[in-house]
Amino acid sequence: MKAIALTRYLPISDPESLQDVELPKPVAAGHDVLVRVEAVSVNPVDTKIRSPKPQVEAQPKVLGYDAAGVVEAVGENVTLFKPGDEVYYAGDVTRSGSDAQFQPVDERLIGRKPTTLDFAQAAALPLTAITAWELLFERMPFSIDAEHNDKTLLIIGGAGGVGSIAIQLARRAGFTVIATASRKESIDWCLSLGAQHVIDHRQPLAPQLAALGHAQVDAALNLADTDRYWGTLGEILAPQGHVGLIVEPSGPLKIGDPYKAKCIGIHWEMMFARARFRTPDMIEQHRILTRLASLIDAGELRTTHTETIGAINAANLRETHRRLESGTTIGKLVLAGW
Numbered sequence: 001m002k003a004i005a006l007t008r009y010l011p012i013s014d015p016e017s018l019q020d021v022e023l024p025k026p027v028a029a030g031h032d033v034l035v036r037v038e039a040v041s042v043n044p045v046d047t048k049i050r051s052p053k054p055q056v057e058a059q060p061k062v063l064g065y066d067a068a069g070v071v072e073a074v075g076e077n078v079t080l081f082k083p084g085d086e087v088y089y090a091g092d093v094t095r096s097g098s099d100a101q102f103q104p105v106d107e108r109l110i111g112r113k114p115t116t117l118d119f120a121q122a123a124a125l126p127l128t129a130i131t132a133w134e135l136l137f138e139r140m141p142f143s144i145d146a147e148h149n150d151k152t153l154l155i156i157g158g159a160g161g162v163g164s165i166a167i168q169l170a171r172r173a174g175f176t177v178i179a180t181a182s183r184k185e186s187i188d189w190c191l192s193l194g195a196q197h198v199i200d201h202r203q204p205l206a207p208q209l210a211a212l213g214h215a216q217v218d219a220a221l222n223l224a225d226t227d228r229y230w231g232t233l234g235e236i237l238a239p240q241g242h243v244g245l246i247v248e249p250s251g252p253l254k255i256g257d258p259y260k261a262k263c264i265g266i267h268w269e270m271m272f273a274r275a276r277f278r279t280p281d282m283i284e285q286h287r288i289l290t291r292l293a294s295l296i297d298a299g300e301l302r303t304t305h306t307e308t309i310g311a312i313n314a315a316n317l318r319e320t321h322r323r324l325e326s327g328t329t330i331g332k333l334v335l336a337g338w
């Protein structure tokens, strides 16, 4: 089968950083389904894993943790899917990735693809949607089905992959959403997704919030830079508020006052934790993707796909990594077809 892989960890400008390769077609066993991959998306986890270092892989390493495709075969323990089903998933960062024509994936991490989306539109969603969903509705004390109409949520990094679906989920749950974005295109995108207000993360946040009449917010998602906004968030979060984090800090975080004085809940999300540690509840990701698909098919949420770069090959994947490394992408970039 065709795949895109690395053996060395090189700058993305190097044509050998990601290369077209031929690999044996995998088989499905146990709880795995074998998916024929039709479209993939790229996330910062891909570029972080691929980042330059002296390490060399003995075997080609396939990245890619967002895909949509068709079930080709099922393992002997599979009960949720059958050949021919159209699916979408993020998968498991500890296994070979989705930048390949065929990929074995544990059925408990897979959802039925929304019927109203094509493969490219569906591939944009799984990793970022699971992240935003688990953070808001499983780590933080909120619910997609509750009416949080009296609550204000600040989303730092609103136009990125995670922010683009977090804005929509938070609006669905009734929050007043204040997103951050720094450019006209990213501001317009956040507003189009439903954010009621957008402030600029290149400027101090507190005065902008005060000018909106929200000097304090009930909750915040820091989806961009944990260190940079930590001090500010301690100031602007209301007593008994909650902060959600998804980015590794560069060093220790000061979790004492004002966080302690205000009794602020600090919540970490790591969307690969369930797959990596094979937690007994890993089927929750199947349930999240299933519910997400029904909300999309009902017209309550929309895809965050913004651009299909081209077919799935090394040249297009390098271009997508390059664009993502710029830190300025809006929504999700996708590759589709082989």
Ligand SMILES: NC(=O)c1ccc[n+]([C@@H]2O[C@H](COP(=O)([O-])OP(=O)(O)OC[C@H]3O[C@@H](n4cnc5c(N)ncnc54)[C@H](OP(=O)(O)O)[C@@H]3O)[C@@H](O)[C@H]2O)c1
Binding pocket: 043, 044, 045, 127, 128, 131, 156, 157, 158, 159, 160, 161, 162, 163, 180, 181, 182, 183, 186, 187, 201, 223, 224, 225, 245, 246, 247, 269, 270, 271, 272, 324, 327, 328, 329, 330, 331
């Ligand atoms: N823990 C987990 O489970 C998990 C899951 C997914 C992602 N992540 C991590 O979360 C981060 C965001 O992921 P993503 O997919 O949303 O990234 P992304 O799509 O690459 O985010 C791009 C956006 O980030 C915004 N941005 C750039 N610098 C910023 C800053 N200093 N402050 C606020 N926003 C800034 C840009 O907005 P403007 O152009 O408007 O400036 C741009 O639209 C990454 O570090 C990723 O590795 C963690």
